[in-house]
Amino acid sequence: MKISLKLGLWFFVCIILIETISMLYLHNHVIHSRVNQELQSLKARGNSHRDVLEISFNDSTLNHIGLMESHTDTEVVITNKNGKVLLSSGPVSESIDKILHKPIGKLNRNGKIIQADWRKEHFISTVTNFKVDDGNQGYVYMFKNTNDVRRLISQLNRHFIFASILILLFMLITIFFLSRALTKPLISMKEATKKISKGDFSVTLPPPSKDELGELSRSIQTLANDLNYLKKERNEFLASISHELRTPITYVKGYSDIAKRKGLTEAERVYYLEIIHEEAARINMLLEELFDFAKLDQNTFTITKEKVHLSSYLQSIYEKVLPAYQNKGIQLLLKCQESIFIEIDPTRFEQVLMNLLDNALKYSNNPATTHIKAFIKNREVHISICDQGIGIPQTDLPYIFDRLYRVDKSRSRASGGFGIGLAIVKELVEDHCGDILVKSEVGKGSCFTIVLKENFR
Numbered sequence: 001m002k003i004s005l006k007l008g009l010w011f012f013v014c015i016i017l018i019e020t021i022s023m024l025y026l027h028n029h030v031i032h033s034r035v036n037q038e039l040q041s042l043k044a045r046g047n048s049h050r051d052v053l054e055i056s057f058n059d060s061t062l063n064h065i066g067l068m069e070s071h072t073d074t075e076v077v078i079t080n081k082n083g084k085v086l087l088s089s090g091p092v093s094e095s096i097d098k099i100l101h102k103p104i105g106k107l108n109r110n111g112k113i114i115q116a117d118w119r120k121e122h123f124i125s126t127v128t129n130f131k132v133d134d135g136n137q138g139y140v141y142m143f144k145n146t147n148d149v150r151r152l153i154s155q156l157n158r159h160f161i162f163a164s165i166l167i168l169l170f171m172l173i174t175i176f177f178l179s180r181a182l183t184k185p186l187i188s189m190k191e192a193t194k195k196i197s198k199g200d201f202s203v204t205l206p207p208p209s210k211d212e213l214g215e216l217s218r219s220i221q222t223l224a225n226d227l228n229y230l231k232k233e234r235n236e237f238l239a240s241i242s243h244e245l246r247t248p249i250t251y252v253k254g255y256s257d258i259a260k261r262k263g264l265t266e267a268e269r270v271y272y273l274e275i276i277h278e279e280a281a282r283i284n285m286l287l288e289e290l291f292d293f294a295k296l297d298q299n300t301f302t303i304t305k306e307k308v309h310l311s312s313y314l315q316s317i318y319e320k321v322l323p324a325y326q327n328k329g330i331q332l333l334l335k336c337q338e339s340i341f342i343e344i345d346p347t348r349f350e351q352v353l354m355n356l357l358d359n360a361l362k363y364s365n366n367p368a369t370t371h372i373k374a375f376i377k378n379r380e381v382h383i384s385i386c387d388q389g390i391g392i393p394q395t396d397l398p399y400i401f402d403r404l405y406r407v408d409k410s411r412s413r414a415s416g417g418f419g420i421g422l423a424i425v426k427e428l429v430e431d432h433c434g435d436i437l438v439k440s441e442v443g444k445g446s447c448f449t450i451v452l453k454e455n456f457r
């Protein structure tokens with residue numbers, strides 16, 4: 001069932017329920033007070049006849065009252081204290097007679113309602129007693145035909161039915177538009193996720209509102225954009241890596257053909273084999289990148305931690321990378337507190353430092369210095385690699401740890417970067433329960449700091 005229909009139905013059922021209950025309550029209340037009003041006015045009329053009778057009790061007054069009531073929709077019957085009818089404004093029917101014979105009980109000056117049931121009886125009725133100074137006593141009965149009351153009520157009912165239908169109609173229209181307005185963004189989000197699941201990430205959702213639905217829409221849009229970016233970059237990565245694999249393979253094939261030829265001097269053969277060896281190393285490096293990328297995608301780096309003396313560990317890495325730095329004419333300095341021990345996976349952590357040092361070298365121009373520093377601050381081990389290279393623009397900083405992100409694509413590719421290094425670094429540092437921070441200024445250099453919990457000292 002469609003969500004708009006479901007929502008609409010729920011609204012409808014709830015509103016029908018609320019409307020029925022409130023209408024029934026209102027209807028009963030209005031009818032009750034309307035009938036009560038009729039009874040009160042009947043009683044007031046009886047009381048005013050009583051007042052007149054008490055001032056002047058004679059035939060002429062009685063006739064006058066009878067005459068008055070014969071021209072209204074009410075009827076009056078005046079009896080003496082024994083129940084003998086002295087005056088009646090109309091014929092005394094059976095139902096009136098029945099009321100006249102009802103026991104009255106205690107009566108105060110205000111009179112009383114003797115019959116209020118307008119549904120079953122022919123008349124509603126009130127009674128008031130009068131006492132004249134000369135000793136005459138009696139009762140003034142007032143009657144109103146319940147047909148009149150019923151007519152009044154049915155008129156009221158018609159108003160109620162009309163109002164209910166009108167409210168229902170307005171509600172239906174409101175529900176229709178409301179459920180559509182509520183479900184429209186949901187439907188477009190559903191379409192968008194359907195498109196995403198089919199691999200089409202080019203979705204554009206309408207501008208999101210500032211509520212939960214808006215947040216959801218924003219998240220879907222971000223997801224689609226990220227996936228789109230990743231898909232584009234992944235294709236580019238695979239295309240360039242396969243393209244780059246082709247070159248060394250052609251060399252290997254070509255030079256091995258030459259090396260196979262007879263009549264080559266030993267020196268020539270060694271020269272060709274050297275080239276083959278170099279190209280094989282390049283193939284190896286490219287495959288390593290590919291492998292890392294696949295691992296990054298599956299989150300399958302395994303960490304086996306052991307206690308490491310940081311200073312000697314860094315010294316060995318320093319010695320490994322120093323020749324490359326010297327080659328480019330960049331100074332590399334290491335400064336590490338002697339007493340630091342940390343718990344890390346030495347191979348994985350070397351990958352982290354190698355990536356950072358590779359970047360520092362790759363993005364520095366001669367002359368410059370790169371510092372490796374390690375120290376303890378606030379019971380945490382800080383390892384920083386700060387270069388004096390080209391720096392990273394502030395707008396790019398939040399993204400440099402995203403996989404396949406490169407600041408200057410043409411420059412990075414020229415120097416062989418795929419934009420995977422920092423993504424691996426971040427993932428590995430997080431696998432060590434650490435954090436990596438970066439500060440950078442274009443033209444001045446970048447500083448990457450790894451912060452790890454101190455485990456040993």
Ligand SMILES: Nc1ncnc2c1ncn2[C@@H]1O[C@H](COP(=O)(O)OP(=O)(O)OP(=O)(O)O)[C@@H](O)[C@H]1O
Pocket residue numbers: 355359360363387389390391392400405406407408412416417418419420421422423445446
């Ligand atoms: N020390 C640095 N100085 C200046 N820019 C840097 C530095 N380190 C990283 N960057 C920028 O961040 C981007 C991402 O770095 P990352 O190491 O992930 O990729 P890469 O070096 O381009 O390629 P890879 O490391 O996969 O060979 C780089 O392309 C570069 O633009």
Ligand SMILES: [Mg+2]
Pocket residue numbers: 355358359417420421422
């Ligand atoms: Mg790199």
